[in-house]
Amino acid sequence: MVTVSVIGCGNMGSALIAGLSRAGGHEIVAADLDTDALAAVEEHCTRTTTDPSEADDSEVVFVAVKPDIVGAVLDDIDVPAESVLVTIAAGVTTDYVAPRTDAQVVRLMPNLAAETGTMAGAVAGDPVPDVVRDLLADLGEYAEIEESLMDTATALNGSGPAFVFYLVAAMRDGAVAEGMDREAAETLAAQTFKGAAETVLRSDRSIEELIDAVCSPNGTTIEGMESLWDSPVEDEVAAAVEAAARRSRELSAEVGDE
The missing domain is CATH 3.40.50.720 (NAD(P)-binding Rossmann-like Domain)
Structure with missing residues (x-):
C-alpha cells in the first residue's frame, strides 16, 4: 500500500x-x-x-x-x-x-x-x-x-491529446461530409486512433512499415495517403509541437524570474 x-x-x-x-x-x-x-x-x-x-x-x-x-x-x-x-x-x-x-x-x-x-x-x-x-x-x-527535454515532452504528450482530438474531429467531419451519422463517425474515428496507437506500441514494425502494410497498390488507403503526402499537414503538426514547446520554455523563464 x-x-x-x-x-x-x-x-x-x-x-x-x-x-x-x-x-x-x-x-x-x-x-x-x-x-x-x-x-x-x-x-x-x-x-x-x-x-x-x-x-x-x-x-x-x-x-x-x-x-x-x-x-x-x-x-x-x-x-x-x-x-x-x-x-x-x-x-x-x-x-x-x-x-x-x-x-x-x-x-x-x-x-x-x-x-x-x-x-x-x-x-x-x-x-x-x-x-x-x-x-x-x-x-x-x-x-x-x-x-x-521536458519542454519538448510538455508539447508532445502534455499538449498532444488536444492535437489528437483535433485530428479525430477532422476525420469525423470528413466522414460526415460523405453522409455518415456524426455519432457513428466520431466513434469510428476515435477507435481508429486508439487501435492504431496500440499497434504502434505493441508492434515491432516501424510506423513507416505499418503505413505500407495498410496501403495496397491502387487501393483506397494509398489514395488517401497520397493526398496527405502532397499536403503541408506534417509540417503543420510539427509546428504545433514546436509552438507548445516554445511556450513551455517561456513559462520556465517566467518562473525562474520569480
Whole structure:
C-alpha cells in the first residue's frame, strides 16, 4: 500500500487521482482550496483537505498546480526527506523546486489519459525512484527523459491529446461530409486512433512499415495517403509541437524570474 498525496485537484490532478484509485493499492489524500474540486474526487480518496500542509507527509506527493503558484505551494508544505516530491507544471524545473524542499524531486509531464490508465507520461529524475515508476505504470505508459527535454515532452504528450482530438474531429467531419451519422463517425474515428496507437506500441514494425502494410497498390488507403503526402499537414503538426514547446520554455523563464 503506497500513500500518495495530490495537491491540486484541477483537470490533471483529478485525472491522477481517478487513475490511481482505478488501479487500486494506494491510499490517496487530495488537497485543494476549492471544496467543489475536492467533492468531485472524494469518492476516489482516503481523505481530502483544504490545507496542503495536511497532505505533505505521504510517500509520494504530487504537486499538480498551475506554474505561477508552485512556489507558494512549496512554501506551505514540508515534505519529509524520505519522501518523493513529484511536480507537474509546465516550465517549472527541478532546479527551481529542489532548493525549496528536503525531499527527492522528480518532474513529471503526464496527460489526462491517466484517468483511464492510458496515460503517456514523461518523467525526469536523478534517479527516478522505483515507487514513482510503479505509480506511473499504474497510470499508463511512460518514458524517462533528460530534464532538458521536458519542454519538448510538455508539447508532445502534455499538449498532444488536444492535437489528437483535433485530428479525430477532422476525420469525423470528413466522414460526415460523405453522409455518415456524426455519432457513428466520431466513434469510428476515435477507435481508429486508439487501435492504431496500440499497434504502434505493441508492434515491432516501424510506423513507416505499418503505413505500407495498410496501403495496397491502387487501393483506397494509398489514395488517401497520397493526398496527405502532397499536403503541408506534417509540417503543420510539427509546428504545433514546436509552438507548445516554445511556450513551455517561456513559462520556465517566467518562473525562474520569480
